[in-house]
Amino acid sequence: MESNKLIDHFSKYIQLSIEEIELIDSLFKPKSLKKKEFLLRSGETCRTESFIISGCLRTYSIDENGFEHTLTFAIEDWWTGDLLSFFTETPSFYNIIALENPEILQITKIDLDQLYLEVPKLEHYFRLLIQNAYISQQQRINQNLSQTAEQRYLDFIGKHSAFLQRIPQKHIASYLGITPVFLSMLRKKLIQK
Amino acid sequence: MESNKLIDHFSKYIQLSIEEIELIDSLFKPKSLKKKEFLLRSGETCRTESFIISGCLRTYSIDENGFEHTLTFAIEDWWTGDLLSFFTETPSFYNIIALENPEILQITKIDLDQLYLEVPKLEHYFRLLIQNAYISQQQRINQNLSQTAEQRYLDFIGKHSAFLQRIPQKHIASYLGITPVFLSMLRKKLIQK
DNA sequence: CGTCTATTTGAATGTACTCAAAAGCGGTGG
C-alpha cells in the first residue's frame, strides 16, 4: 500500500470503493529520485504523470541563449509531468528535475485511460484538478502583466513560504522572470526598508 | 435549435444521443451582446459560462493604477467566463466586454452541475477542454519568461492572424504585456526591415 | 464635417539586464 497518500488525496475530492482503491494501487508504480536526477528531459516524450509523495521537483525550459525558465515547482500532494507531451505522445520542450530526493507514483497513459473508463469519478477529480491549475496559471499571467518584479517577489514569498527555504534563489528568479542578480538587488533593497 | 453550433462543437469530442442533445438545448440560453457591452464586470459574480456562437470578447483586469491587462480574447467556438468566480460563486476580478456583437449561449452553475450528472461524457469533454486551455496558458507563461516583446508580437500575429484585424492594437499590447506606445515603435521597426 | 478615440512620434526616464569580480556557503577529502 505505497499509495496511501495518493488514495488519501483522491478521497478529499471523490469517494472510492475498496475495488477501485485496489485498481488504483495496481496501476501506479512507485519510483524514487535523487537530487539533480531528471524525471524528464526536453526532447523525450513524457510517458507518465507523477504524483508526488514527498520531495520537490522543478519544471523548466531552456531558451535559445541557454537560459533556464522555471514553469512550476511541484511538492508533495501535487502532480508533475508535461501534459502536452503526455497526451499527444510527442517530444517535450521541458525538463523536470528533482530538487530534493522525491518519492513519486507514476501512471502511464494507457493505464490512466483505462482508469478513466473503469472509475469515471476520476474524470471528475482530474477536471477539478486541472481547473484549479488553470485558475492559478491565469492569476500568474495576470500578475506578470500587471505587477513589477518587486511585487511579484513579495507575493511569491507570501504564498509559497512553505518551500522558500528549499529552493535556491536563482530558481525563484527564473520563476519570477528576472535574473538572479536583479533578485539579489531587490532583496537588498527590501531588507533596507 | 439555436444551439446547433454548440452541438456540432461537442460532437467533435463526444457522441451525443437525441435525448442528450435536447437536454443540452433546454439548458443553454441564447443571448446577444452589442459592441462595448459587458458580459461581466469586476466585483460581480460570474453566474454563467458562455459558449460563443459568433463575435469576439475580451477578458481583462484593471490594476491599481487604472491600466488594463488583457487575459484572453475569445471568438466563435470558444468559451468565456471567469472560472474561479463561477465555481466558487465569489466576486470576479475580471471584466469581460464585447469587441463585436457576439451571439452566445449561456449555462448557469446549477444547470451545468445537473448536466454533468445526466451526461457524464460532458465531464470528459470539459476535462479535455480545460486541459488544452491549461497547455496554451503554460506556453504563454513560458513565452513571457523567455522571449522579448518583439518575439512575442511576431508569434502573436503568426498564431492569431485570424482575428488580428478585429482587435485594436492597444488591446494586443495589453495582451502582450507592453504599452501601446511601445508596440507602435516595434511595428515601425519591423516594417523598416 | 466634427468629435472622439487610436496610433504615431520624440525626448527624457526608469526598470531590469549584462559583464565582471568578490564574497559566501556547502560539501568533500585529507
Added chain:
DNA sequence: CCACCGCTTTTGAGTACATTCAAATAGACG
C-alpha cells in the same frame, strides 16, 4: 576538523529594453 573546490549570491558600473509624458497625426463613427 579544517582546507579547498565548486556553485550561489552579492556588489558595482555601464547598457538596453521598455515606459512615461506630451504633442501631432490618423481613423472611425455619428
